[in-house]
Amino acid sequence: MEDYLEAIFDLDQEKKVVRVKDIAKRMDVKMPSVSSMLKTLNDRGLVRYEKYEYVELTRDGADVGEEMRRRHGVLHKFLTEILKIDDAVADEEACKMEHTLSSATLDSLIDFMEFIQTCPRAGQSWLQYFEDYRQHGRRPEACRARSEAFSDEFEKQVTPAKKKPA
Amino acid sequence: MEDYLEAIFDLDQEKKVVRVKDIAKRMDVKMPSVSSMLKTLNDRGLVRYEKYEYVELTRDGADVGEEMRRRHGVLHKFLTEILKIDDAVADEEACKMEHTLSSATLDSLIDFMEFIQTCPRAGQSWLQYFEDYRQHGRRPEACRARSEAFSDEFEKQVTPAKKKPA
DNA sequence: TCTATATATTAGACATTCCTAATTAGATTA
DNA sequence: TAATCTAATTAGGAATGTCTAATATATAGA
Numbered sequence: 001m002e003d004y005l006e007a008i009f010d011l012d013q014e015k016k017v018v019r020v021k022d023i024a025k026r027m028d029v030k031m032p033s034v035s036s037m038l039k040t041l042n043d044r045g046l047v048r049y050e051k052y053e054y055v056e057l058t059r060d061g062a063d064v065g066e067e068m069r070r071r072h073g074v075l076h077k078f079l080t081e082i083l084k085i086d087d088a089v090a091d092e093e094a095c096k097m098e099h100t101l102s103s104a105t106l107d108s109l110i111d112f113m114e115f116i117q118t119c120p121r122a123g124q125s126w127l128q129y130f131e132d133y134r135q136h137g138r139r140p141e142a143c144r145a146r147s148e149a150f151s152d153e154f155e156k157q158v159t160p161a162k163k164k165p166a
Numbered sequence: 167m168e169d170y171l172e173a174i175f176d177l178d179q180e181k182k183v184v185r186v187k188d189i190a191k192r193m194d195v196k197m198p199s200v201s202s203m204l205k206t207l208n209d210r211g212l213v214r215y216e217k218y219e220y221v222e223l224t225r226d227g228a229d230v231g232e233e234m235r236r237r238h239g240v241l242h243k244f245l246t247e248i249l250k251i252d253d254a255v256a257d258e259e260a261c262k263m264e265h266t267l268s269s270a271t272l273d274s275l276i277d278f279m280e281f282i283q284t285c286p287r288a289g290q291s292w293l294q295y296f297e298d299y300r301q302h303g304r305r306p307e308a309c310r311a312r313s314e315a316f317s318d319e320f321e322k323q324v325t326p327a328k329k330k331p332a
Numbered sequence: 333t334c335t336a337t338a339t340a341t342t343a344g345a346c347a348t349t350c351c352t353a354a355t356t357a358g359a360t361t362a
Numbered sequence: 363t364a365a366t367c368t369a370a371t372t373a374g375g376a377a378t379g380t381c382t383a384a385t386a387t388a389t390a391g392a
Contacts (some may be wrong), residue, residue: 001348020370033350035371040348052357052370083274096266105259108249167378186340199380201341206378218340218387 002068002099003027004037005046008057009065017054071098074110082113168234168265169193170203171212174223175231183220237264240276248279 007026011018020038024031038055041047046061057065072094079090101109173192177184186204190197204221207213212227223231238260245256267275 021368029349030351031370032352032372037349079271083271083278085271085274089268089270093266093268093271097263100259100262100266102255102259104255105245105249105251108251112249187338195379196381197340198342198382203379 001037001041001046002064003095004034004041005057005061005065006068006072006098008047008055009062009069012057018056019054023055068098071101071106074106074113075101078109078113082116167203167207167212168230169261170200170207171223171227171231172234172238172264174213174221175228175235178223178228178231184222185220189221234264237267237272240272240279241267244275244279248282 004023004027007023008018011022011026015022020031020034023034027034038047038049041061042049045058046064048056048058075094075097076090079085079093080087085093170189170193173189174184177188177192181188186197186200189200193200204213204215207227208215211224212230214222214224241260241263242256245251245259246253251259
């Protein structure tokens, strides 16, 4: 149901009207599946739908759809930008995960990504370093040697530095 | 099915024998649900089960169970150690997510955590910093100011440092 | 051994979500 | 307008997984 509401929410913003066929295509299911789901969603007050007419979201339905959209976005971003998962795969995985995550976990994940992308120390260069780590195999020693100086300084937070030889 | 195999796999290591009742308790379902699932799993060659006897995993079944165990562990670790989700909640979420993740994504996640915990720059102090960030609200400015020096140096990778005043 | 309790199984139902095949409604066009 | 094509619906069935109530089996105590 959540998937349907998300799909309808998206289509609603992309197109003038939302039809059964569009939903079926978007979700990769057959039209009868859509028909019966629309009946269910209508009964539960999440869409307004009369046979052969266009589909409209109710307020409740739009809320659910939007929330799913948001979750999808957060997960997709994490999967592609941090874990460097292929875009299409990330889309699939996000689609499945978005239903199982609690709001608390999702919020934490958002915090995490904000932190990584807001703080230079945790930002782009850091991610690049992570990429190197993955590309060129596990090299904890090299990694340690390289970053020790920074790390030491960081432990002391704002204490002025005495550098060790790298 | 995967949940059942994971539960059986766990119980198998904890106890001498695995009974319907134990599985039901572990999974918080009623015994008839377990009975019928065991029939299904038996038909698919994932467990060996004769009525009223003890449950045994086949090789295939144990493989699935172990894989689920592994996934659960990775996710639980990420949720508790990085996102600082409450242990019990993390358990629930991991339980739901473990079925939806691809191996590729899971491997990336493992790499990510290995990296964070192997490299000092990305290690414990970094997580602590993330915690502060969450606890005391979003403070991108403070964060930027504090870590700029390290970040600049890091950009140049192994270039000897010329420190700026903090 | 016999009976009471604990454990497990069937029987039968329900919810969710999907499918194929056949039919009907609506839109297009000659 | 009639024929055609596209879109949507109904009918009927399958898979997964859950439950309650009733029944059967096993185990342990008297």
